[in-house]
Amino acid sequence: xxLPWTGVPPGPHDVGLVVCDMDGTLLTSDDAIPDAFxxxxxxxxxxxxxxxxxxxxxxxxxxxxFASAEADLAYVxxxxxxxxxxxxxxxxxxxxxxxxxxxxxxxxxxxxxxDLGVVVCGVESAYIERRDPAFxxxxxxxxxxxxxxxxxxxxxxxxxxxAVFVFGEAERLAATTFAPIARTHQVVVSGxxxxxxxxxxxxxxRAVRALQxxxxxxxxxxxxxxxxxxxxxMLDAAAWSFAMANAHPAVRERARYLAPSNDExxxxxxxxxxxxxxxxxxxxxx
Numbered sequence: 001x002x003l004p005w006t007g008v009p010p011g012p013h014d015v016g017l018v019v020c021d022m023d024g025t026l027l028t029s030d031d032a033i034p035d036a037f038x039x040x041x042x043x044x045x046x047x048x049x050x051x052x053x054x055x056x057x058x059x060x061x062x063x064x065x066f067a068s069a070e071a072d073l074a075y076v077x078x079x080x081x082x083x084x085x086x087x088x089x090x091x092x093x094x095x096x097x098x099x100x101x102x103x104x105x106x107x108x109x110x111x112x113x114x115d116l117g118v119v120v121c122g123v124e125s126a127y128i129e130r131r132d133p134a135f136x137x138x139x140x141x142x143x144x145x146x147x148x149x150x151x152x153x154x155x156x157x158x159x160x161x162x163a164v165f166v167f168g169e170a171e172r173l174a175a176t177t178f179a180p181i182a183r184t185h186q187v188v189v190s191g192x193x194x195x196x197x198x199x200x201x202x203x204x205x206r207a208v209r210a211l212q213x214x215x216x217x218x219x220x221x222x223x224x225x226x227x228x229x230x231x232x233x234m235l236d237a238a239a240w241s242f243a244m245a246n247a248h249p250a251v252r253e254r255a256r257y258l259a260p261s262n263d264e265x266x267x268x269x270x271x272x273x274x275x276x277x278x279x280x281x282x283x284x285x286x
Contacts, residue, residue, distance in 0.1 A: 002243055002258040005270050012276035015049050016221035019076065019208050019234060022055040022062070023191060024227035025244055026267050031141065033065065034265045043275055045071035050085075050215060052076055054204050056163065056190040056230060058126055059084060060144040074215075078121055079188060079196050079230050080207035081160035091210045092123070093199045094158045095185065101153050102181065103162050103197060110177045115167040119143065122157030138165055138193075161198040163190075170195050190230040205233025212237065223274065225259065225267050226251050242270055 054076035074085040083090040117135040120127040126143035186198040224238035227247040235241040235254045243255035260266035
């Protein structure tokens with residue numbers, strides 16, 4: 001079981017890298033970044049630390065969310081398939097075009113096929129075939145660059161991953177329909193309704209280690225905040241690993257500390273403690 005976040009000695013601590021999942025972690029349930037986070041981002045910059053949004057979301061979507069930030073950021077996008085620092089690509093891992101045909105065929109044969117939506121996540125854009133408002137609206141939340149096409153197998157772009165939206169429970173589908181694909185590729189449940197299919201050697205943990213190597217920051221100076229199954233590996237890359245109070249049970253078991261929930265602004269609360277902010281500031285944020 002993780003220790004409570006209050007077990008962290010009051011800072012300031014020597015933090016060099018802060019890696020933070022987005023949905024269910026930094027973002028509240030209404031998809032907002034807490035206002036109290038932005039001054040802390042500036043504090044991190046002043047101390048020479050790099051903040052890293054780490055998400056299954058598209059790079060363009062993450063960059064849009066942090067467009068107002070003056071600090072130089074790094075990004076782990078598409079669940080680790082693309083890593084960017086200061087506008088430069090640190091690592092990019094793509095999958096073969098044949099995987100699009102393989103996944104499409106598997107889904108068309110699945111019993112739940114009418115309630116599934118596929119997103120092919122390319123370097124230049126994301127691509128979908130379904131045009132119904134419910135699916136398009138859900139997809140637009142995560143993909144700022146999005147194109148509707150007639151045939152996903154015919155699009156021309158490097159493919160970072162394939163995302164599947166399930167109007168139901170994603171974990172069950174991942175264990176059944178995608179079991180054969182999981183033998184050769186990384187299949188992760190990235191949310192209650194989302195499954196991501198990537199190169200076998202891609203995960204957020206590898207992405208964080210690539211950034212650590214590029215920036216010269218060891219695990220001892222790395223902080224990670226997480227809530228779901230696609231975050232498990234990156235918890236292992238940090239000495240300061242925090243599961244949100246709303247996290248999946250497997251994430252809570254893997255993390256060293258338990259932070260307040262996303263809706264209690266848990267990332268803000270813990271960062272204030274790590275940076276040596278006033279204790280009363282912690283109390284005001286939850």
